[in-house]
Amino acid sequence: MLGNLPYNISSQILVKFIKFKKWPPKYSFLIFMFQKELAERIVGKYDTPQYGRLSILVNFRLKNINKFDISPNCFIPKPKVISTILLLEPIHKTSYDISIDNLEKVTNALFSNKRKMINKSIKKIFANKNTISLINNLDLKARPSDLKPDKFYGITECFEKI
Numbered sequence: 001m002l003g004n005l006p007y008n009i010s011s012q013i014l015v016k017f018i019k020f021k022k023w024p025p026k027y028s029f030l031i032f033m034f035q036k037e038l039a040e041r042i043v044g045k046y047d048t049p050q051y052g053r054l055s056i057l058v059n060f061r062l063k064n065i066n067k068f069d070i071s072p073n074c075f076i077p078k079p080k081v082i083s084t085i086l087l088l089e090p091i092h093k094t095s096y097d098i099s100i101d102n103l104e105k106v107t108n109a110l111f112s113n114k115r116k117m118i119n120k121s122i123k124k125i126f127a128n129k130n131t132i133s134l135i136n137n138l139d140l141k142a143r144p145s146d147l148k149p150d151k152f153y154g155i156t157e158c159f160e161k162i
Contacts, residue, residue, distance in 0.1 A: 007035045007081075011054060014042065018061040019100050023090070029065070030088040036069060039084035043067065046148050053111040056149050057104060060096075062088040096153040103156045110144045110152070117141050125159055 005013050010032070017030060034042065043064045044050030066087040072078045109124045119140035126132050132140070135158050138151065 004033045007038070010034050011038060011042075015054075015057065015104075018058060019104070023061065023100075024092045025090055027090070029090075030062070031085065032088070033070070033083050033085050036082040036084045039067060039086055042086065051145055052114070053107040053144075056107050056152050057100070058088075059149060060094065060103060060153070061091055061100060063091050065089050096157065098153060098156045098160060102160055103152065106152060106156045106159055107144075110147075110155075114144050116143065118144060118147070122155075125155070126162070128162075131158060131162055 014030075014032065017025070017027075040050045041052055041054050042058050044052060044055035064086060066085075068085055070083040070085060072080065072082060106125060110118055110121045112124075113121055117140065121144070122132060122138075122140065132138065135151075135155055138155070139146075
């Protein structure tokens with residue numbers, strides 16, 4: 001699938017593509033153009049400023065194959081932003097058997113206060129403190145950006161068990 005997405009809703013469209021119930025999807029790759037800042041957040045790696053809820057969701061289901069920037073000079077009329085083309089390929093098999101909908105709920109809850117420690121946010125997901133203790137090596141004083149993607153997947157696994 002190839003597309004030039006409207007920048008104001010491009011992240012919502014991408015999330016729709018990764019939330020297909022039947023996975024792997026019928027498409028073998030996606031080629032989309034995004035505003036550069038959004039593209040950096042989509043492919044953001046752990047321990048970088050671009051890492052966040054969107055990169056965790058997207059990188060759970062899609063692999064970034066290639067990206068390149070496009071100058072505003074390539075367009076008429078000339079936009080005020082730099083664009084980035086992303087080539088994304090579906091990941092067919094993951095080591096976690098979790099629902100993308102539940103991963104979205106977990107990341108939404110934890111990143112709702114992204115600058116705060118997760119101790120209060122995680123209580124939105126787990127009412128029972130004993131359930132929280134089942135998550136291996138979870139530091140409740142950490143901020144969401146301090147948690148590796150695998151930790152979010154593990155939290156989602158626990159969420160699905162209760």
